[in-house]
């Protein structure tokens with residue numbers, strides 16, 4: 001039995017894999033089908049989350065302990081769950097989230113070495129059994145993804161904000177990818193890899209192939 005009448009979808013993937021781009025295309029498509037969609041972006045969708053995001057991404061905070069990072073992530077996520085995600089799911093809406101706990105499993109659990117068990121324990125404490133019904137994990141060659149994110153940051157002038165995490169080594173990102181592979185092995189039904197290389201619209205079609213199996217039947221009959 002599902003805990004809420006709504007549908008919870010999350011996007012995952014390494015930096016520059018196209019999560020935000022594909023999330024926007026999916027949200028537009030769902031809305032054009034007449035569905036009500038609520039968006040969540042991690043970290044920072046709430047007022048409190050924005051302040052936490054600033055602490056997390058500040059390059060000055062090089063002394064930040066992995067556990068501090070983990071708990072700040074979950075503090076922000078709990079706030080988003082309470083303010084945005086749970087109310088929307090309770091109303092029966094579709095919630096689409098740019099990253100969720102799988103990011104913490106991959107980045108803090110696997111790449112920073114805290115382990116899945118520690119991250120899952122924090123998740124249970126902060127969020128109970130709240131989990132996406134479907135997760136789209138976009139795959140891209142790591143160097144291509146980082147190059148995409150770099151050129152995007154130059155245009156947006158957002159490079160200082162993203163710097164602390166983007167400066168991590170390629171090896172770190174390889175470990176993140178390994179973390180995602182482990183999640184897929186644990187939860188193959190929920191966690192779906194989608195090829196994130198190629199034309200945006202083509203990738204959006206691949207995403208839709210996965211999502212359309214989950215959207216409420218009324219949209220399919222339109």
Ligand SMILES: Nc1ncnc2c1ncn2[C@@H]1O[C@H](COP(=O)(O)OP(=O)(O)OP(=O)(O)O)[C@@H](O)[C@H]1O
Nearest residue numbers: 014015016017018019020021148149152198199200
């Ligand atoms: N299919 C694509 N082909 C080429 N460039 C793309 C494609 N999809 C997105 N981009 C561009 O690549 C950059 C990164 O995309 P996007 O911001 O969607 O990735 P992201 O996974 O959300 O990144 P981040 O992890 O930094 O949040 C953007 O400048 C975007 O316009």
Ligand SMILES: [Mg+2]
Nearest residue numbers: 019020021098
């Ligand atoms: Mg993004």
